[in-house]
Structure formats: C-alpha cells, structure tokens
Amino acid sequence: MAVIIKVYGGFGNQLFCYACGYAVSKLNQVPLIIDTTQQDNDPSREVEIDKLNISYQQRITFKKSKNLFGRVILNRFRLRKYIGWNTMSIVEKKPYSFDKFVFNIGNRNVYLTGYWQSYKYFDEIRDDLLDLFSPTYTVSKDMLNLKKQVLNCNSVAVHIRRGDYVQIGCAVNMNYYDQAIEIILKKIENPIFYIFSDDMNFAKQYFKKFKGIECVLIQYASKNKTLDDFFLMASCKNQIIANSSYSWWAAYLNKNIEKIIICPQLDFWKDDFYPGRWTEIVM
Secondary structure (H helix, E strand, O other): OOEEEEOOOOHHHHHHHHHHHHHHHHHHOOOEEEEOHHHHOOOOOOOOHHHEOOOOOEEEOOOOOOOHHHHHHHHHHHHHHHHOOOOEEEEOOOOOOOOHHHHOOOOOOEEEEOOOOOHHHOHHHHHHHHHHOOEOOOOOHHHHHHHHHHHOOEEEEEEEOOOHHHHHOOOOOOHHHHHHHHHHHHHOOOEEEEEEEOOHHHHHHHHOOOOOOEEEEOOOOOOOHHHHHHHHHHHOOEEEOOOOHHHHHHHHOOOOOOOOEEEEEOOOOOOOOOOOOOEEEEO
C-alpha cells in the first residue's frame, strides 16, 4: 500500500498537496509517493518543494506528450503505468473544505488529486511540517541578516500581492490592510512592518499615509528570492497575509507562540481554510 499525492501549482499549493499526502501516509503508516509530472512539464513554474527537507519514498515524473493523441490517451496510460492499474483515484470534492474520508484509504494504493487547502488535514502533524518545510538550499546572507532583525523586534510581515492578481481582478481591497494595521497598532507595542510585495512601488506609496510607524521594504539580492522571502516572512513574529497560499503557509509555520495573524475572509476562504486562532477580516 502507498499514498500517491499529485504535487502541482505555485509554491504554496505545492505545500498544501505535500502536507495532506504526508498526513494521510503517516496516519495509515504507509509509504508516500509524490507525482510532480504536471509541474515538471510546466515551464512557467518549477517544483520548489524539492529545495526543502521533505521526505518521500519515490517521485513520479515523465515527459508529457503534447499532440492530441498523447494528451487524450498516452499521458493517462503512462500515469496509470507508474501509479499502478488497481490504484484508487481520490479527487478533492470541495475546495477549501476538510474531508475526513480522505484518510480512510483501506487496503489499497490511493492517488490523491486536489490542493487540499485546509489546515485540518495536517494540523496534528504540524511539528513534523516545521522540520520538513525547512530549507536545504543555501540561504542568502542578506536574508540571514534580515532574519536577525525580525527575530529581535516586534516584527509584522505584510504581504501585498499585486501582479497577476490585479490583472485577473482578485487583489484584496486595500481597506483590508487599513483595518489590519489598525488592529496591530492596538495590540502590539512598537511594531515594525516588513513589507513583502511583487509591486514595491505600489506598496511604498500605500504606506506613505501612515505617519509615525516604522516600515521596511524587503528588497535584497538572492538566487532563491521566492523561498528566501518565504522563510523570512515566516520568521516574523506576526503576519498580515494576502489572499495567497504563499503567505498562508508563512503564517502557519510561524513558531511564535504569541503571534497575531490577520487574514482576509473571502466567500470561499473561511471555515476550514483558516485556523480558528487567526483574526479574520470580512471582505
């Protein structure tokens, strides 16, 4: 028996996939196999969790055929050959919701497809994830210097995602950040806001309206900027996250016992999606 988890999407979604697969395999005491085929064939995004301290028994990957016959028949045949002809496929039924029956795999191999975006799938093994989701690559010196700063002050990571979110119309209204910063100022003495964004010019202009607060725009040289930013964000003592699985995970891996995490409650990002101890702002 084995649990085979499809790992795909952006970095945050890759973490959700792996975490669920790992939890199901550990509970059932069976090996974990990851399938990164889709991601390995996507030139726009790479498999980034392989730079972390993750464990698995086997990794499935193959070059997909791009012609019509290959897409319709051959790729499916190849996948079945790798995962086993009798393997049961379980597809996520409802996004952002917990399905406890995923853990009831019985006496068989299972192939899990979905993002599995609920903390309830893996909250019991969070301590494992704190170790598994640690870097195995060489972290940049600039990041390490900034990490020392955030660990020695009342640091608040603020993630403002723009870029593709603005283009497709799902960027969070900035009123959310107004409310979140107001909450932080009431609860934390002398906070320092560390700003993470893919549009620093926008973020810089936004924070100009706040008088008397200290802000640091996160900009430095790194060969692994996406991951360095992620681990720096997770090292901050508190977080104001975006509607992003990337900053969701940075907040979830925050080791500060007294942390304050503020998150946007959307129509679909609520209930099983956020841990109950987080502060949700209704959008």
